[in-house]
Amino acid sequence: AQSVTQPDIHITVSEGASLELRCNYSYGATPYLFWYVQSPGQGLQLLLKYFSGDTLVQGIKGFEAEFKRSQSSFNLRKPSVHWSDAAEYFCAVGAAGNQFYFGTGTSLTVIP
């Protein structure tokens, strides 16, 4: 069965510090992987996606993620966090039938 695990429920970083949000997936075939960001009361905004090819994908807002098949991971990174990055981050896997399976999310707090 497909599943997505985000081990960190909440992360706090200082503004300007680097960030890594972890995501592990379980899927039988080649996964389609996504990271979404959600600000309070808002919809989901796509940050980046991985379908195939280069395992390091670049997204919007300076985010990147690396697909590691051997570790079943798709971690999100940003070299320098801005206060506006504070939000909820969801990792998702696209499965057969076009369904998305989301992780439980990681809440990011950025301190000045």
Add this chain to the structure above:
Amino acid sequence: AAGVIQSPRHLIKEKRETATLKCYPIPRHDTVYWYQQGPGQDPQFLISFYEKMQSDKGSIPDRFSAQQFSDYHSELNMSSLELGDSALYFCASSFQGAPYEQYFGPGTRLTVT
């Protein structure tokens, strides 16, 4: 660029009432998906439609029904509302040729009292 439109943005209903949520996909998108996100939860897939036909079904309660119309907009009908139905309901749309390029709307926040 045009985005997915959902209406209403907020809805308050009482238990046992009915509610209808509407979703207008991005122009030329032919597939619509509905998701439910409970408080502090991740979004859960409910149902999807392609060319007015149900294409996939997730954890949608029997009290809920949905359809897609000829203009590709979709409506989620919820009856006999329960307190546990209080959630943020997202609609997403995509083009069938790119099913994983789902674009999400801002959501409808339903509160059942």
